[in-house]
Amino acid sequence: MKLLEFTDKGIYCEAGDFYIDPWKPVKRAIITHAHSDHAKWGNESYLCEHATVPLLKLRLGNDIKVQGVAFNEPIFINGVEVSLHPAGHMIGAAQIKVTYRGEIWVVSGDYKLENDGLSIPFEPVQCHTFITESTFGLPIYQWEPQEQIFSKIFQWISNNKQDEKASVLLAYSLGKAQRLLYQLQDKVDRFLVHGAIAIPHATLLEEGYPLPPVERITPDTPKADFKNAVVIAPPSAEDHVWLRKMQPYSLGVCSGWMQVRGNMRRRNADAGFALSDHADWQGLLQAVKATKAEQVYVTHGFSNAFARYLTESGIQAFAVNTEYGDEEMIANPES
Incomplete structure (x- = not known):
């Protein structure tokens, strides 16, 4: 046995x-x-x-x-x-x-x-x-050190701001999203997030984890709030009408699968970051x-x-x- x-x-x-x-x-x-x-x-x-x-x-x-x-x-x-x-x-x-x-x-x-x-x-x-x-x-599949990956993400966000675009990052709602928020909080003043991310985020804040405050996106969120904003959403939001309100925006996917360039093209993403858990x-x-x-x-x-x-x-x-x-x-x- x-x-x-x-x-x-x-x-x-x-x-x-x-x-x-x-x-x-x-x-x-x-x-x-x-x-x-x-x-x-x-x-x-x-x-x-x-x-x-x-x-x-x-x-x-x-x-x-x-x-x-x-x-x-x-x-x-x-x-x-x-x-x-x-x-x-x-x-x-x-x-x-x-x-x-x-x-x-x-x-x-x-x-x-x-x-x-x-x-x-x-x-x-x-x-x-x-x-x-x-x-x-x-x-x-060989990852770059996360410091380099987050440096690239922040540079992408900065470029989007110069182009007056929102930066929409797709990341799994439990784990990856919190990792992004934790690592970017000293460089980003304001985060808007999908409800699927806001719910576990609230639970983790209650448990005392050092995460930044976030704003949950609702149907009442004004379109003006998305200008130059940093938005974090789950991959399921990629092809949803939910994104239309954020235009103009640039779409970035955070996933180990982004190590293969063809995956970024198949996702119709503007940027791919090989960030994996x-x-x-x-x-x-x-x-x-x-x-x-x-x-x-x-x-x-x-x-x-x-x-x-x-x-x-x-x-x-x-x-x-x-x-x-x-x-x-x-x-x-x-x-």
């Missing part, structure tokens, strides 16, 4: 009788982070890192049964030791370490190695078996190496290619099918 198994409901620990990020309702779920492909409605109970609790309640309802635990705080479930460790993907994002009878498995969820200033930075955890994502598991190729390799795992299972993304590379590099690796995805997905050939 493997310590963790891939089932039709999710990643299952038979010894502890719990699931990690299940995609179908189960009795006991341990959640890596609050994105919708990892945290589903309908489980009888949830366990997650403390910072994820209010985000889960926001998404799934205040009536869910949820327990928060601190990073690096071991708990026991039916004799199986479980601890959560920082993943750096977004606020509250955790890797799940499962230990039983001397065997250690780690489920990464989603992760990135660069410190974004808001989430607790990624912490490598040594284990026998590592379950890793591979959203950007190809050598073409997932590890790039080198980050994935660095993370796997740091675990010293003897065996690796590769989930969503370029799983076949990444598993093959690891195997050829001397690490036993297997691609597995799951229902996890990418919140900033545009085009992934393996999806």
